[in-house]
Amino acid sequence: MSTPRIRKAVFPVAGLGTRVLPATKAMPKEMLPVVDRPLIQHVVDEAREAGIEHFIFVTGRNKGVIEDHFDRSVELEENLKGSGKAQLLSQMRHISTLANFCYVRQSEALGLGHAVLCAQRLIGDEPFAVILGDEIIDAPVPGLAQLIHAYKKRHGAVLGVQEVPHQEVNRYGIVSPRAMTAGLHRVEGLIEKPAPAEAPSNLAVIGRYVLPPEIFPILRKTQPGKNGEIQLTDALRELAKKSPMYALEVQGQRYDAGDKLGWLIATVEFALKNPSLGPDFCDYLQNRMRPSGEHRTTRSRKA
């Protein structure tokens, strides 16, 4: 049986970013940089590498700068060209080419389920991906590509999951799993942010989904749930009653970069892996961790 290709991905980016205030008071949290790429570009690159061609952003107030980031900046390009910075110029052009970006406005923050529903007209009648920009996955095979691979084999909705500490289940959608093969589970139910005592497992949905268009009529009927929001998790629970749904344990290192500590950890890890910054930054950290009084800052360098 052949499965339709996953060509489109929805990026819900209308959230207020309250976990990183005041940095996000006037700037979208999706534009917080992790080393030299904003969070949103990390997940767009992941989607691109997984074969996505249409990028649908569900935006809200104060998010215009995301559009600017993925648009061409002719003035900047001319400047880089004039000053002979060919490599930077090609990087800037790469951001705005190769893909089709569309924007739809979520006028009220009514929840993740509502955000996905806002993209219905742009998705139409085909399966699609949803990617949450808070979570960055560093993996040899991009997180979304792992889900798409499972989707092609199983022909059903696939949710990316990872185990989380039991006391943290109340921060995630948690699946009720039936093990099938190593790392793949049939989803028998889901619950949004349960108390640890009510959680059916510690397998948490980590912001990566491959969904059929049948989710839309369900979302349309979904009533506000946890925190008074229309929850994608509640609609997925209904979908799982009607058609097969799978939870795939995503291989890779995940960072919750929409949280201050998670963002700091992601920044340090990506900086250490960066070929031009890593060695100097590593020296700096090693010096910095020496007993107090002994550390020195690394040499300063001009850009």
Ligand code: G1P
């Ligand atoms: C959302 C989803 C939740 C999922 C989480 C992953 O919650 O509702 O099911 O586990 O993303 O990051 P949020 O973090 O937006 O409250």
